[in-house]
Amino acid sequence: MTADHWQRLRDHAETLKPIGLRGLFSAENNRFERFSVSLDDLTLDLSKTLITEETLGLLFALADNCQLMARRAAMFQGAPINTTEDRAALHVALRNLSGAPMYLGGADVMPEVLTTLARMSAFSAAIRSGSLTGHRGARFTDVVNIGIGGSDLGPAMVTAALAPYADGPRLHFVSNVDGAHIADTLKPLDPATTLFIVASKTFTTTETMTNAATARRWIAGALGEEAVGSHFAAVSTALDKVAEFGIDKTRVFGFWDWVGGRYSVWSAIGLPVMIAIGAERFEAFLGGAHAMDLHFQQAPMARNLPVLLGLAGVWHRNVLGYGARAILPYDQRLARLPAYLQQLDMESNGKRVSRDGTAVTEATGPLVWGEPGTNGQHAFFQLLHQGTDVIPCEFIIAAEGHEPDLAHHHRQLVASCLAQSEALLRGRDLAEARRQLTAEGHPADVVEKLAPHKVFPGNRPSITLVHDKTTPYALGRLIALYEHRVFVEGTIWNINSFDQWGVELGKELACALLPLLAGQTPETGPGEPVHDSSTLGLARRLCRAMREESTTPET
Numbered sequence: 001m002t003a004d005h006w007q008r009l010r011d012h013a014e015t016l017k018p019i020g021l022r023g024l025f026s027a028e029n030n031r032f033e034r035f036s037v038s039l040d041d042l043t044l045d046l047s048k049t050l051i052t053e054e055t056l057g058l059l060f061a062l063a064d065n066c067q068l069m070a071r072r073a074a075m076f077q078g079a080p081i082n083t084t085e086d087r088a089a090l091h092v093a094l095r096n097l098s099g100a101p102m103y104l105g106g107a108d109v110m111p112e113v114l115t116t117l118a119r120m121s122a123f124s125a126a127i128r129s130g131s132l133t134g135h136r137g138a139r140f141t142d143v144v145n146i147g148i149g150g151s152d153l154g155p156a157m158v159t160a161a162l163a164p165y166a167d168g169p170r171l172h173f174v175s176n177v178d179g180a181h182i183a184d185t186l187k188p189l190d191p192a193t194t195l196f197i198v199a200s201k202t203f204t205t206t207e208t209m210t211n212a213a214t215a216r217r218w219i220a221g222a223l224g225e226e227a228v229g230s231h232f233a234a235v236s237t238a239l240d241k242v243a244e245f246g247i248d249k250t251r252v253f254g255f256w257d258w259v260g261g262r263y264s265v266w267s268a269i270g271l272p273v274m275i276a277i278g279a280e281r282f283e284a285f286l287g288g289a290h291a292m293d294l295h296f297q298q299a300p301m302a303r304n305l306p307v308l309l310g311l312a313g314v315w316h317r318n319v320l321g322y323g324a325r326a327i328l329p330y331d332q333r334l335a336r337l338p339a340y341l342q343q344l345d346m347e348s349n350g351k352r353v354s355r356d357g358t359a360v361t362e363a364t365g366p367l368v369w370g371e372p373g374t375n376g377q378h379a380f381f382q383l384l385h386q387g388t389d390v391i392p393c394e395f396i397i398a399a400e401g402h403e404p405d406l407a408h409h410h411r412q413l414v415a416s417c418l419a420q421s422e423a424l425l426r427g428r429d430l431a432e433a434r435r436q437l438t439a440e441g442h443p444a445d446v447v448e449k450l451a452p453h454k455v456f457p458g459n460r461p462s463i464t465l466v467h468d469k470t471t472p473y474a475l476g477r478l479i480a481l482y483e484h485r486v487f488v489e490g491t492i493w494n495i496n497s498f499d500q501w502g503v504e505l506g507k508e509l510a511c512a513l514l515p516l517l518a519g520q521t522p523e524t525g526p527g528e529p530v531h532d533s534s535t536l537g538l539a540r541r542l543c544r545a546m547r548e549e550s551t552t553p554e555t
């Protein structure tokens, strides 16, 4: 019974709480050796979490009880584990560069995967070399990816992260339907040297279709309708819809319904990345993810990074009751990693029913958020250290930066990262706070007044991930680690991590509101009103201002 496993974990947690994290460190001076695990140069340090060997044993027993190994095998075997959409989740095939067969319903998907990769390589090489030009024969200097969600966050995050490797045209990403996004992006660009990639798995997403139509008008307006074909490419699973938009099929790169949007950066959705850094480095990125795939499949639980990271997440979420996790990359170029992981994690595991549709009995995905360190330190770390909620932090740091001339910056970055996790663990008690204030020469009354404010409770957990350098390979491996972590957690919670029904209702209601915003009266049937009075009131309020604005003569 899974319930027994949860109960054992909860009973066990009660025995650890009085000891606390600091207590565990005082009792054992080799926690780092015991609770950090590596795959090549990637080290996962769990020692600053409230765990012991017994904790891990109980978590492994829970994982066994939840059939983690069988579920993992089902994913790699292409079983339709996304049951509500009757699809496999076979994104791991996209980085299987060995080409060893991977089957979906008896058919090997690898030939198609490798053919698409070869087409992407040829196309990106032609853009990079300038052999494929714009309508007027000018080399492309700028590439604008138009997509949203999984068709934006992956390539945008990876392109920024791998900027030191970029030697192709400049990349831009337009996702928001807010006209400001495309307007600001296009303002400095020259239509003659700009290529658009319209990226949408379904090719129906309103934001993307609206932005793509605006981009099309921008090209046609500047260069003529006949130029459109030379300035657009597309990435989609819906090839018929792409054809309707008018993009030539030689410039369309497909992928498959067994690749979820938030797992698609490895597919043709990664085309902008390939254009920026070249096919060889993109393949290194895939190679890093593949190394993590093999590790996830082969390593025993006690040495398995995704299993350990996932179970630490479950321990924090379900047993210790922490509702959030902070992602803190100490790498400015990983600034979009928290946003990327928000989609990966929260869209996958933000679920309230089990795979069979019955209500879950345990909490599922936590709130995921974060910012790059050290910036976060000067903003929200106050709450992490002294707030009333405990938020487990995940620190990510490379041993080496990309700026050899600025090694002293990197030393400060590393020192800050380590100091934060140390401070979260260690804290500062009242006596220490008093001692410090007295040593600073404050009079006794000031010491008493300030000391409580200077107390840090400590005992706050964190996880640290370290690799040598954020190379394409290391980044691929890191993302795949997080993907499998989400899978491990989703398996323990017995939810479908590969569907996203929760995004639908808002989309439907937005469609229904459009006529109202265009000034039409909503139809009201005999039963319920179409909109609640708040939504209706706000819509009318906005509508009035919108119309006034659109009728205001230009000065």
Ligand SMILES: O=P(O)(O)OC[C@H]1O[C@H](O)[C@H](O)[C@@H](O)[C@@H]1O
Pocket (backbone or CB within 6 Å): 148, 149, 150, 151, 199, 200, 201, 202, 203, 204, 205, 208, 261, 262, 347, 500, 503
């Ligand atoms: O790639 P698209 O079909 O345009 O979808 C873009 C995004 O929109 C949806 O609403 C989903 O929630 C995301 O999972 C998806 O990545």
